[in-house]
Each structure stands twice: as structure tokens, then as C-alpha cells.
Amino acid sequence: MTTLDSTHDAGLQSWVASANDPDSDFPIQNLPFGRFRLAADADWRIGVAIGDQVLDLRTAQLIDGNDMPQLLSLTPDARLALRQAIADGLCLGSPQQPLFAAALHAQTDVQLGLPCEIGDYTDFYTSIHHATTIGKQLRPDSPLLPNYKWVPIGYHGRASSIVPSGTPFHRPNGQTKAPDREVPSFGPCRRLDYELELGLVIGRPNPLGQPVRMAQAEDHVFGVTLFNDWSARDLQAWEYQPLGPFLAKNFASSLSPWVVTLEALAPFRAPFNRPEGDPSALNYLLSPENTAQGAINIELEVWLQTAQMQATGHAGDKLSQSNYRDAYWTMAQLVAHHTVNGCNLRAGDLFGTGTLSGPQPEQGGSLMELSAGGKKPFTLSSGETRTYLEDGDTVILRGYCVREGFRRIGFGECRGTVLPAVQI
Structure with a gap:
């Protein structure tokens, strides 16, 4: 968990312009996970914050469903691989930009909830x-x-x-x-x-x-x-x-x-x-x-x-x-x-x-x-x-x-x- 790799490179830029703002909490080096939905009666989706946007991981074909406990239970190696795949798709010049762009939503347009169902x-x-x-x-x-x-x-x-x-x-x-x-x-x-x-x-x-x-x-x-x-x-x-x-x-x-x-x-x-x-x-x-x-x-x-x-x-x-x-x-x-x-x-x-x-x-x-x-x-x-x-x-x-x-x-x-x- 303490190993540094290419995802921590300070020079890494995203094609999501707001993520490159020095004051942004969510640059490409961060990529925090959470849940969101597009309407109050819709199902919760798993997303990652990037700048002022949220990336729908399922629409971006990074995960198969929206099972947060399954994602939380990933092994450290699998988590690192997912983080690298997200960063690769969001970095400037990525060939995956069209696919990922279709999976973006403005954070102001979605409802953010608890990041997961809290058990104990x-x-x-x-x-x-x-x-x-x-x-x-x-x-x-x-x-x-x-x-x-x-x-x-x-x-x-x-x-x-x-x-x-x-x-x-x-x-x-x-x-x-x-x-x-x-x-x-x-x-x-x-x-x-x-x-x-x-x-x-x-x-x-x-x-x-x-x-x-x-x-x-x-x-x-x-x-x-x-x-x-x-x-x-x-x-x-x-x-x-x-x-x-x-x-x-x-x-x-x-x-x-x-x-x-x-x-x-x-x-x-x-x-x-x-x-x-x-x-x-x-x-x-x-x-x-x-x-x-x-x-x-x-x-x-x-x-x-x-x-x-x-x-x-x-x-x-x-x-x-x-x-x-x-x-x-x-x-x-x-x-x-x-x-x-x-x-x-x-x-x-x-x-x-x-x-x-x-x-x-x-x-x-x-x-x-x-x-x-x-x-x-x-x-x-x-x-x-x-x-x-x-x-x-x-x-x-x-x-x-x-x-x-x-x-x-x-x-x-x-x-x-x-x-x-x-x-x-």
C-alpha cells in the first residue's frame, strides 16, 4: 500500500481539464471511489471522482456490475491493477478517451450517497x-x-x-x-x-x-x-x-x-x-x-x-x-x-x-x-x-x-x- 508507481507522477495530466487545477481535490493522482445515482429512484452506481466529474466504472467497462462489497474485497494486486486501468484511461492522450468520456457525469448533476452500505x-x-x-x-x-x-x-x-x-x-x-x-x-x-x-x-x-x-x-x-x-x-x-x-x-x-x-x-x-x-x-x-x-x-x-x-x-x-x-x-x-x-x-x-x-x-x-x-x-x-x-x-x-x-x-x-x- 505504500509503493509508489506511475500513477503518483506529479506530471501526469488528465484530458478532464478540471482535474488539472492545482486546487482540485481530485486530480488523476487521487481517484477516490464512491457511489452515485442519476435520479432519486435509480440504483446506486460505483464511480470515481476526477476533477469536478464522476466516472461511471461500469459504463467505462472497468467493472462488471455495481457490487461495492465485491470491489472493496479485491486483493491488493487487483486494486492496483484497477487503479492503473482508471489512470490509463483518464490520462491525457489516452485512446480510451471516447469510451470514458461517455461515462462521465458532472458531480453537481448526480446524487452522492454513502460510499458503501455500512455493516458494523x-x-x-x-x-x-x-x-x-x-x-x-x-x-x-x-x-x-x-x-x-x-x-x-x-x-x-x-x-x-x-x-x-x-x-x-x-x-x-x-x-x-x-x-x-x-x-x-x-x-x-x-x-x-x-x-x-x-x-x-x-x-x-x-x-x-x-x-x-x-x-x-x-x-x-x-x-x-x-x-x-x-x-x-x-x-x-x-x-x-x-x-x-x-x-x-x-x-x-x-x-x-x-x-x-x-x-x-x-x-x-x-x-x-x-x-x-x-x-x-x-x-x-x-x-x-x-x-x-x-x-x-x-x-x-x-x-x-x-x-x-x-x-x-x-x-x-x-x-x-x-x-x-x-x-x-x-x-x-x-x-x-x-x-x-x-x-x-x-x-x-x-x-x-x-x-x-x-x-x-x-x-x-x-x-x-x-x-x-x-x-x-x-x-x-x-x-x-x-x-x-x-x-x-x-x-x-x-x-x-x-x-x-x-x-x-x-x-x-x-x-x-x-x-x-x-x-x-
């Missing part, structure tokens, strides 16, 4: 910076729990409420309990938050009872998406003990439509090292490949557009920026740990990385961090203030990779808008 969903807690900041608010004397540096912490989430980017959702209702009250109350969440995450889409399955070793772990990951695991912090504070997240997390999670493959991310790999003085992971979570190239340099941004901003044509404010390379656990370690007890993963399963915050206070990947748990309101360029999200707010996640000598590639965006709570 596990959310992890891979940012030590996020865990420490939140821990200081809850346990000032002992921010990190004793297991954090030993176990990739995760919980099983609700797949049915994962929605495609652009889908609005209602503010959740639930129980909360004020510190000065003896009994809880019921009503709309008052501390609604976002979580800046990446989603890891599982490709090849493993049989029940057969753990995936570190050396093969990345063979089971098809690619990476943007992911926003919306969180009701006040509901969470009351319900999370003793069994962890429940209604505070399962009302909505937003997923971007394009899966950037590990092959496309190969130029942006980096060595993975723990901070000096931290314990080494246990042996089943170690491999030379993970140490050499386990981290990935993905820049991540969070933008907020209020209803007032939208009404005046304001694109929104950038609230924070962080990088996936700062995660404490790698994707290979997540796969190895998830399956070490024999758990079987299936094509289309989703891993959330957990909130990806940076080491600086302004790099928090959630409002709970940026507002110090709601104690420090901040002012937006519109003059409005926020501690947590208000009805009408739109949160936009963006991600991209840059490295000298290679084309910039991006993830598109993941957005969602808060609607008022449903009256109960």
Missing part, C-alpha cells in the same frame, strides 16, 4: 491530545486512564444513523442531569458538538476466529473518508457510566462520499513513533512496516457556517486545523487489535478514528476542547459567539495531503446542518 461501525479514541484535554476537564489529577497507552480504546456504534455528507439532522432529545438537581430532566440537547474524525473503510474480510496480523493489517483497509461523529455532551455526561456512549452518539454521524484509497495516500506516509518515555505497544501491535510508514500526513480542517453567515453569503470560519500523523494509534494497529480476539470484519465495516486533535489548544477537534467545556465562549467573524452548536449551524470538515514533488490530493468535504429538535 466501531469508533476509536486514537488522539492522545484529545483524550488528555477532555480528561483534564473530567479528571484534572489523572487525565488519561491507565489503559490508554496500552489498548486502542473503542466502542461499537450504531451504523444505521450514519448519513451521507449534506444530510441535515435534528438536535437530539434525551435525559440530562444538572449537578444541583436530584433528578434528571428530559428535553433537547444543549451541548451539541461535532467531532473531527477520519473513517477507515474495511475492504477484505477476515474469517471468524482468525486474527489479522500487523504485517497484513493494511491489506484489509480499502481507504479513508472524512467522518463527523456528532455528540450530545450533556446527554453523554449523564449516561456514559457504566457502559459508555449510547443516545449521545447514535442520533447521527456524517460520512463524506469519497473513499481515498491507501494507494493514493502512498506518497504521504511517514514514520510512526511514540513520544520518548512512553511504553512500547505489546508485540502483537508492532511491526517494522508500521514503524517505518505507519503514520499518514493528512491535514484536517473544521469550518463553521452559521445560519446568519449563510444568509449573507459568508462561507464560514475555520475553527481549527490538525493532522492525522499525530494519532497515537495507527490504522494497522486498530485492525490488529479489533481482530486479535477472533472478531471477523466484513467488507463495508467502518472504523472511526475518534476526534483528531493536535498538540496545541487551538487544534482541538471538538467544541468541548475549543470552548473548555463551554466555559470560554469564542467570537466568530460575524460577531456571533459560540460554546456549542446552535440550530441552523453547518459544520464542514475538509482534508488534504501535500508533499513537495507530488500532486496535492483531497477528500472533498463532509458537512451537516443542525435542525431544531423534534418535539416530544
